[in-house]
Amino acid sequence: MNSSDDAxxxxxxxxxxxxxxxxxxxHDDPLTVDQITAETGLPKTTVFRVLATLEKRAFITREAxxxxxxxxxxxxxxxxxxxxxxxxxxxxxxxxxxxxxxxxETVHLSILNQTSALCIDKIDxxxxxxxxxxxxxxxxxxxxxxxxxxxxxxxDGERETLISSIELAKRxxxxxxxxxxxxxxxxxxxxxxxxxxxxxxxxxxxxxxxxIRDHGGRVVAAVSVSGPDSRIDExxxxxxxxxxxxxxxxxxxALGYLADGGVK
Numbered sequence: 001m002n003s004s005d006d007a008x009x010x011x012x013x014x015x016x017x018x019x020x021x022x023x024x025x026x027h028d029d030p031l032t033v034d035q036i037t038a039e040t041g042l043p044k045t046t047v048f049r050v051l052a053t054l055e056k057r058a059f060i061t062r063e064a065x066x067x068x069x070x071x072x073x074x075x076x077x078x079x080x081x082x083x084x085x086x087x088x089x090x091x092x093x094x095x096x097x098x099x100x101x102x103x104x105e106t107v108h109l110s111i112l113n114q115t116s117a118l119c120i121d122k123i124d125x126x127x128x129x130x131x132x133x134x135x136x137x138x139x140x141x142x143x144x145x146x147x148x149x150x151x152x153x154x155x156d157g158e159r160e161t162l163i164s165s166i167e168l169a170k171r172x173x174x175x176x177x178x179x180x181x182x183x184x185x186x187x188x189x190x191x192x193x194x195x196x197x198x199x200x201x202x203x204x205x206x207x208x209x210x211x212i213r214d215h216g217g218r219v220v221a222a223v224s225v226s227g228p229d230s231r232i233d234e235x236x237x238x239x240x241x242x243x244x245x246x247x248x249x250x251x252x253x254a255l256g257y258l259a260d261g262g263v264k
Contacts, residue, residue: 004065016042017050021075021188024060030068047116062150080154088212089120089220096223099247103240105227109212110139110146115166117147125227142168142182143175145197146222152189153211153219159186192210194245195222196237199229207234208240210248215256222250 021041024031033051037044048101051069054060061072071079100123101109109121115136141147141162151162160183168177176182189195197207209224225244226232232240 002172013050016040016046017054020047020054021059024069024071025073025186030063030066030070032068035122036069060197062140088251088255091254092212092223093121093222095247095251095254096121099123099223099225099244100125102243103225105232106133107144107227108133108224108226110150110222110224112141113138113152115162117141117144117150117222119146127227127231138200140169140171141166142153143171143197143200145195145224145226147210147222148186148189148195149195149209149222150219152186152195160255172199172203174198176200194241197224197226204229208232208237208244210245211252212248213255213257215229215258216261217257220255221250221251 002016015070019038019040019042023036033044033047037047038041040047045128051060051062054070055062055069057074059072060069060075061076062069067155088111089109096107102213104125104127106125107123108119110117110119112118117140119133119135119137119139122133122135122137139147141151151159154162161251163179163182169180169181170177176185192212194208197205197209199205205226206229207224207226208256210223211219212223214220225240
């Protein structure tokens with residue numbers, strides 16, 4: 001549909017109603033008619049008529065004492081349905097594409113699946129030396145960047161159950177195989193908000209991973225940047241951490257998570 005089609009099919013009354021809804025959504029507190037009029041620039045009579053219609057249909061409600069308007073039950077229902085229909089892979093895709101372009105390294109998107117981290121999307125580096133992984137690839141929870149993120153941010157009881165049930169096989173000289181040491185390591189990941197894999201799953205491989213949260217704050221996925229130590233040395237890793245964390249936070253925000261976090 002081109003711009004002329006957009007103008008032909010646009011409904012002015014709906015446009016104005018959506019301007020008002022957007023205005024209300026940008027504020028935490030209820031708004032009065034005068035406040036909405038001032039912010040939208042719409043005629044006060046138009047604002048009043050639109051609000052009356054939205055109130056009649058239960059999309060907004062008016063507070064008796066202040067006469068200010070806030071969202072009603074139908075708006076909450078629509079919002080809940082919209083959040084429920086968000087697919088983490090679909091939402092994350094443009095962000096992980098950006099992350100590969102910004103870092104030049106391979107990016108993975110993984111979710112917890114039973115006792116492993118399941119790769120549900122991947123953007124390959126364009127460089128000659130790449131990771132041998134694929135969509136559907138499973139990483140261990142205890143020694144991969146995405147796995148440690150997904151394990152670290154599970155509720156306490158679920159995390160401990162997983163730790164006790166998975167086999168902690170020695171993959172490299174750096175792999176943590178002691179359950180108590182792993183629990184302490186995961187605590188540090190929760191505190192700092194990201195995980196590193198420093199050759200724990202494969203010699204010569206480095207990874208930075210961060211959690212992705214849904215609208216309720218639950219960690220539902222992990223995103224990582226991985227590459228050979230020859231390209232991702234200590235200095236590069238330190239520079240990658242805020243980039244990966246920030247991208248994960250942007251995906252979380254797109255999924256409806258409102259809290260702002262940061263690298264500690």
